[in-house]
Structure formats: C-alpha cells, structure tokens
Ligand SMILES: Nc1nc2c(ncn2[C@@H]2O[C@H](COP(=O)(O)OP(=O)(O)O)[C@@H](O)[C@H]2O)c(=O)[nH]1
C-alpha cells in the first residue's frame with residue numbers, strides 16, 4: 172500500500188513507468204501527459220480536490236481547479252491514460268456506480284496568464300459500466316399510459332430510476348408542479364436556451380415546444396439513478412442520433428377507440444386539444460411502428476400486464492427467473508491490480524488469482540456531453556482467454 176501500482180501501458184503513454192522523480196504519498200498514483208504529471212488520489216481530505224499537477228517545465232506544483240464532483244474515496248484506485256485528454260480511473264472495492272471515473276484533461280486552460288502559478292482547470296466525470304445503466308426513452312401517443320407506467324416504475328423503484336424533467340411551453344395542468352412534472356417556460360426563453368446549446372433534444376408537439384435539457388439528464392445521473400425520458404417520436408429520433416445511448420420503448424394503445432376513451436377520461440384537455448392529440452396520434456403510431464427507431468413495442472391493454480412487460484425489458488421483473496442481461500454487479504476488484512491497454516481494451520489483471528477482466532473502450536460512446544455511459548466489462552476465460560460474456 173502507499174505505492175503507485177504497476178502499470179503496463181501501450182505506446183500512447185510512451186515512457187510511463189513509476190519512475191517519476193516524485194514522491195507519491197498515501198494512495199496517490201501518477202500519470203504523465205506531456206510536460207505535466209497528474210497526481211491523483213492522495214489522502215482523502217475532503218478539502219482536497221483529488222488532483223495535483225507537477226509541471227516539469229517549471230519544476231512547480233499546481234493545485235488545479237477541478238470541475239465536477241470527485242470520486243468519494245480515491246484509496247485503492249488505478250489510472251490509465253486513454254488519450255492525451257482523458258485519464259481513466261478505476262476504483263477497486265467499490266460498487267459499480269462508483270467504480271469508473273474519468274479525469275478530463277482537455278478542459279485545461281490557463282486562468283490568468285500573469286500569475287506565476289497558473290491555476291489549471293480539469294474535470295471529473297463519472298463512467299458507468301454495463302447496459303443496466305442505459306437511459307430509457309419512452310414514447311407513444313398522448314393518453315396511451317406513458318406517464319402511468321413511468322409513475323409505477325418510479326414508485327416501485329424510487330432509488331433506481333429518476334425522471335428527466337423536460338421543459339415545455341404548454342400551460343401546466345391542474346395538478347402539475349413546476350420542476351417536478353415539467354419546467355414550464357416561455358417560448359422565447361426556451362428558444363434562447365436551445366440556441367445556447369442547453370438541450371439534448373427538442374421538438375414542437377401538439378403546438379407547443381418540448382425539450383430535454385442536458386442538465387435534466389445529468390441531474391438524474393448525478394443522483395446515481397437510471398434516467399427515464401418521456402418524449403415524443405421526433406425527440407426519440409433526435410436522441411437516437413445523439414451521444415446518449417438509450418433503450419427506446421414505444422407504447423401503443425390496444426385500439427384507437429381505447430386511446431380516445433382514455434384521453435377523454437383523463438379530463439385534462441379541451442375538446443380542441445383532444446382532437447389535435449388524436450390527429451397527431453395517427454402519425455405517431457405509424458412512426459412508432461416503423462422499423463429501426465424503437466427497440467421494444469409495448470401494447471398497453473391491461474395495465475398490470477404491460478407494466479410487467481416493461482420490467483421484463485428493463486431486466487427487473489421478479490416473475491422472470493432469468494438474470495438481467497447486464498446485472499449491476501459490484502466491481503469488487505482487489506487493490507492488487509495492474510492495467511494494460513491493448514487497442515480499444517483495458518485489461519485488468521487481478522492479483523495472484525490472475526483473474527483478468529476487460530474493459531471495452533469501444534462501448535464508451537454515449538452519455539450526455541462530457542459524460543461517458545455504458546462501458547462494457549467482461550471476464551476473460553482463464554483457459555481459452557476468450558470472453559465468457561460475463562458483464563460487470
Ligand atoms: N421531444 C420531446 N417530447 C416531449 C418532451 N416532454 C414531453 N414530450 C412529449 O410531448 C407530448 C405531450 O406531452 P404532454 O403535454 O405532457 O401530454 P400527454 O402526453 O398527453 O400527457 C408527449 O408525447 C410527450 O412524450 C421532451 O422533452 N421532448
């Protein structure tokens with residue numbers, strides 16, 4: 172303990188070894204990027220931001236300004252340079268929600284050229300392992316029961332799922348609360364915010380503007396929850412084209428007549444609004460059922476049965492005896508680790524038992540900007556060296 176772990180890193184890191192002429196204390200590890208050496212970890216003093224930088228060209232230490240929340244405890248971590256702007260931090264003995272972090276070096280900038288010790292800015296961002304964390308996009312015509320299904324999910328699993336609170340220019344309904352059901356906003360304000368790049372997606376629906384802000388998704392992810400987006404088909408298409416790797420679910424009514432009945436029975440719209448929603452429903456149903464956009468189509472006939480199917484899709488159904496595809500297994504690696512990077516894979520060698528697991532970097536796409544989602548990880552079969560398909 173107390174020593175930086177051994178690294179075996181490919182050419183990208185060039186001369187990396189633990190041969191820094193720096194004394195590392197506590198649980199610190201170090202990574203060189205150009206002239207700078209990033210020292211990560213150290214004592215878990217809550218006032219520390221978890222990073223200090225040694226600038227070889229000046230021989231000075233810089234305590235950078237760090238954006239984002241740092242990993243809770245950096246004791247027992249390993250790090251590897253992914254490219255010149257991102258350091259991957261893997262924390263051992265930690266649950267999967269906390270085990271993979273990135274230190275974004277590309278956010279570096281000099282705050283004040285005149286100061287002798289420039290304060291640099293770096294950013295922490297959290298990675299997530301496995302499909303189990305993928306956000307869920309739920310679409311379907313007005314009145315089909317999306318909100319009802321989402322409410323059931325949030326009630327049964329309040330710590331697992333979080334709702335992405337959209338912005339809308341429509342007026343609130345009687346029981347709707349600002350910032351809980353929607354961020355109710357003015358069209359001019361929302362248009363400005365869209366221009367400023369604050370939205371992951373937006374669309375005009377039933378004559379109003381609706382959109383998912385990047386922050387809405389981030390808030391849920393920061394709470395360690397899986398994000399649910401209730402958005403229309405156009406929005407789903409935009410999310411498909413975005414970096415957010417989601418699961419796309421389309422909810423259909425058993426019949427058009429039943430949809431109309433539910434919409435009327437809900438009693439939240441005027442006759443004119445109901446007519447508009449029903450007209451739009453026809454196009455939405457056509458698009459929703461067209462191939463390529465949605466991963467799953469649910470028919471919401473019997474609510475209980477439909478909810479059960481939704482949970483099956485999400486791998487959380489109690490009635491199913493098969494394990495979910497990507498269980499949220501604890502990432503319980505010993506501190507006795509080494510890392511190597513081979514092309515798009517990080518190989519983690521775990522101690523004397525020689526257990527080896529692979530972190531597949533090619534799966535790193537996804538996540539709201541500046542975030543990383545859905546890192547796949549699997550164990551290598553000790554005999555064949557082939558993947559055994561086990562996800563962590
Ligand atoms: N593209 C997009 N659509 C959204 C968003 N929020 C809600 N919607 C969709 O807008 C439509 C109308 O929503 P709403 O006014 O709450 O009426 P409801 O569907 O009848 O409950 C629904 O299809 C929602 O899925 C969003 O952020 N983006």
Ligand SMILES: Nc1ncnc2c1ncn2[C@@H]1O[C@H](COP(=O)(O)OP(=O)(O)O)[C@@H](O)[C@H]1O
Pocket residue numbers: 311312313314315316317318319320433434436437471472473474475477
């Ligand atoms: N399977 C179902 N059978 C009958 N009524 C339903 C069913 N699912 C939802 N509802 C009702 O239909 C209405 C519309 O549901 P809601 O969740 O508001 O739809 P959406 O969010 O898709 O607009 C609500 O009054 C809800 O209670």
